[in-house]
Amino acid sequence: MPVNSSRYPIPTRKAIVNKILITADHVITGPAGQVIDDGAVLVDAGVITAVGTAAELDTLVDASVSRLRCPGATVMPGLIDCHVHLAFDAGPDPIHAVTHADPGELAAAMAGRAELMLAAGVTTVRDLGDRDALTVTLRTSIESGTAVGPRILAATAPLTSHGGHCGFLGGEVTDDDDIRSQIARNAAAGADLIKVMASGGALTPSGPRMYESQFTPGQLRLIVEEAARHGLGVAAHAHGTDAITHSVAAGVRTLEHCSWRTATGITYDPKITRRIVENDIAVCRCISGDWRLFLEQMGPERADAMAETILDMRQAGVRFIAGTDAGVPGARFGDYVGMLEFFASLGFSHTEILDMATTNSAHALGLNDTGTLASGMRADLIVIDGNPLTELDALRRIQHVFTAGRLLNK
Template sequence: MNQVLITADRVIAGPSDEVTVGGAVLVEAGRVTAVGAAADLDAAVEARVPRLRCPGATVMPGMTDCHVHLAFDAGPDPVGAVAEADAGELSAAMAERAAQLLAAGVTTVRDLGDRDALTVALRASIDSGAVAGPRILAATAPLTSYGGHCGFLGGEVGTDEDIRARIARNAAMGADLIKVMASGGALTPGGPRMWEAQFTPGQLRLIVEEGGRHGLGVAAHAHGSQTIADCVAAGVRTIEHCSWRTAEGIVHDPAVIRRMAEDDVAVCRCVSGDWRLFLDQMGPERAKAMAEVILEMREAGVRFIAGTDAGVPGARFGDYVGMLEFFASLGFTRREILDMATVNAAHALGLADTGVLAPGKRADLIVVDGDPLTDLNVLRRIRHVFTAGRRAAGSDAPTHDGWHRRGGRPRRGRGGGRRRGIILGRG
């Protein structure tokens, strides 16, 4: 049958202002087939369809982490951990990190730089059901200058022909998008400084054009203020970090910000759960300037999307909500924050089949204990996770939840204990 009716105190269908109190979601064959009042759907759906009743909970779209590095271990030496790792051991570690993200309620991730296209292989394993994990969008090797930021991942290019060849190779390996290290970064010893450009404006335009020729959008790592302007002019889809750095400090351009909003260029600030320590290290003046430019972008209508940069030093894979709390500290509303993690992220990533709960969409959803519109910490209390209709192993509910069939007793497993669930959407 591959059906289940999930009922809860509320359903946030997405965007987050669409809330059904006493709601329900009907899932069939990996898709959402109906969303509405629990009483109405309970009466309309056949009695033989299993019910997953979740009192005190909220059903909402699964969350998206728009910036992760599954090949990195979040330790102090990610370069050594990736460059020197055995491929088999690294693949196993990446699968475990993907499982951590799924357990945190993240049903889609965009991996923005790995080694040897290992995320493509992991994506295939997850899609086949061989291993559990979130949906993966893979960038494979990011384009960077020779000796540049994250060059150890294999994406170093110099000439226009190098750029064309690297993009064609990434596409052939199964990349879902192109990642370009448009500016320097802090991760790579000896590389360009964070505000220094790694590509000319003409090369950035070429990268966007070549990516488009292969049907791939471009995500640009860009810290430098001029580099951000060049990336927006080139037509990238998302700006990663977008920290507006110069040699003198944080300097932003309101005209560039307006164009970002007009051209629908989304910003992923890449904030990990240790953001308080990061702000302390920045110092009060730079932290204040950073907050002000984020709020100015928000006021101008720039679309923000949620991403943790999980895998870089200190950015743990299981602490997704810590990143959301950073935006709450700046005054973003909970509705804005939930949309960053769901519908806005799906839009920016070009995913038309997820981010909201509506008939025909993928059944990527989570059940959380409480109401995230009143307390973001609720998002740490995951009861159930579904990806394409499959219930993730280990997302069993507390004893007051359970699978029910109308008019019948709960099923029991071989050992006499109550069965807590079924796997949906197989085959």
């Protein structure tokens, strides 16, 4: 990566930058495309301490403070991926890969994937299903600085029905007692949230079909209540229209996939969409970088029907958040921009897309210290060659990544 824009001696990998003033042609502070032209961000001990024009901050900040000058570049909040599986390998058979892996090798592979995501500008990930709470271990290593990666929120083992979607991750439950003890186990292992497989999924062909519900409405309510007792929110994997309906009624925080499937195809319900908006439930559509191939396989009729549901939800005011489902077949780690391009292809503006990738995702994840650039926020930010408000592809030209003020040196 070119670092010629910098007068600042780049510290070694994972170095913590104590104080640095970053200047660039544009500083996207967010939300809603708020920009400071010829802007600057001052980072001190992991936190943003000032945002303003370069002229202003250059004068205010002592000459002894390091400068990172980035002409032609944009500074913006670090990206957020709300749906990843660090334990999966993105190959054709992630189930085999995750169940047969030696735990040490799997942990090392997960660390590599996390680093790949950070290098792509993703400073926060929410992992929605792993084995043996390995993501919590990785989270601890990243926090202590012994591993390099994004901030991690971990769901650990997703709750699923017996023989259900992703049961191989260890979260199969049958009755209410099982539900309570699995949630207690996840919480004790350090989970940041609870994931429930409210419907079947593509990855587990032996389980229920994608449109079929895996839990009753009462069980979903119990899962939300029980998670709340442990101070945790719930993310619901819900392809089926029934599963979506019941998850919304139960009070989950986010809906994953939300593809409105029924036995006969796609059955969209605008009444449920209104409840999603009223209850401020975020929707993570989970689009991998190879979505063009996926749409081709779907056929034009179903692809159009899917697009229509997304556009109707958008019209109704649904808060979309960004997720790649990285780790499942074809969803490569670090291919974040491909997912954003899907939304651009539907006519979402770049401003909406950047909000989805930053502010909206932070809000949905309950993080109030990342997703915008302002004084007091965590210094999670990226420097990009170009301006993503005019050209999304610029997000593929990452020059520098800071996570909590720690500069990733590529």
